[in-house]
Amino acid sequence: MVSEYKSCALCPRRCGIDRTKAKGRCGESAEIRIARAALHLWEEPCISGKNGSGAVFFSGCPLGCDYCQNAAISRGGAGKAVSAARLAEIFRELEEKGAHNINLVTPTHFAPSIIEALELYRPKIPIVYNCGGYESPEAVKNLNGYVDVYLTDIKYFSDEYAVKYSRAPRYFEYAFASLGEMLAQTGEPRLEGGLLKSGVIVRHLCLPGLRRDSMSILERLAALPKGSFLLSLMSQYLPMGYAPELNRRVTSFEYNSVVKRAVELGLTEGYTQERSSARDDFIPEFNGEGV
Ligand code: SF4
Structure with a gap:
């Protein structure tokens, strides 16, 4: 068993609990759980490509946002326990199915086990770390050499919203510091045949009523070296x-x-998105496929 689980500080919540005996705020113990491992076509075009990304959806989440579209796995308990050896086999199976990359979805609370699996089998396709942005820069440092592409959310600038909708104090501070570490690891985006081989995509999901907060994030991102990352502005909320003020779609104006x-x-x-992207049939079934 990986020692980092003994007193868990894998995300900024720093629960400090022994996950070999109990579950943390992310809802997970030290046992890896996965709800789905399959080809997935609903990421940015440079990730999904023609064949799809090899998406591995991990159960649980360090964030727990009020508007989570994957609530069935982030807090609904869906998922099946697997060993690091089985996770390595899943990587190989997705690669053999023609996946353009291995897309680790909400991986942070299982990062040490993912490294263990990658030590057992390192696919020849890029490893994509698809995370919520509430990351500890020290934990991101440990991924150096294992991850080719970071696909990271930056959800909030204001702590008021981060606490209100995700109970995640100092969200922007952690997300921005972790972004710096991600950029240092991968360098500028490198595309081949329209597919991202290495680099960082910063994703921002626009939320109803929060366009000023979105703009504050953009202002901070604009201070980073030009061309150092790709920006994906999402309208698919x-x-x-849950929260009544979030109980509507984002308007075209916003x-x-x-x-x-x-x-x-x-x-x-x-990337930008068509507003028609806000459809719940883009949410996959978390039925244990491929696990
Ligand atoms: S990964 Fe889970 S247990 Fe570890 S610090 Fe974060 S919320 Fe707590």
């Missing part, structure tokens, strides 16, 4: 029935004004 601000700031390398 779906109301999940989303377009955020996109306009990104362009004004020179953040033009990356």
Whole structure:
């Protein structure tokens, strides 16, 4: 058993508990649990490509946002326990199915086991670390040499919203510091045949009523070296029935004004979304497929 689980500080919550005996705030013990491992077509085009990314959806989440679209796995308990050896086999199976990459979805609370699995089998395709942004920079440092692409959210600038909707104090501070470490590891985005081989994509999901907060994030991102990352501005927010003020879609005005601000700031390398992307049939079934 990996020693980091004995007094867990894998994310900024730093629960300090022994996950070989109990579950942390992420809802998970030291046993790796996965809800689905399959080809997935709903990421950015440079990740999904034609064949799909080899998405491994881990159970649990260090964040627990009120509007989570994957609530069935982030807090609903869906998932099946696997060993590090089985996880390594899953990587191989997805590679053999033609996946363009291995896409580790919400991996932070199992990072040491993922490293263990990658020591057993290192696929020849890129490893994508698809995370919520509430990362500890020290934990990201430990991934150096194992991850080719970071696909990281930056959800909030204001601590008020981070605490209100995700109970995640100092979210932006941790996300921005971790982004610095990610950029140092991967360097500038490297694309081959339209597929991202290494680099960082910063994802930002626009939320109802929070366009000013989105713009504050963009202003901080614009201070980073030009071309050092790709930006993915997402409009696919779906109301999940929690906080009443979030119980609507993002309007065209809200989303377009955020996109306009990104362009004004020179953040033009990356992706925007059609508003029609907000459809719940993009949420996969967490039925244990491929586990
Ligand atoms: S990964 Fe889980 S147990 Fe570890 S510090 Fe974060 S929330 Fe706590």
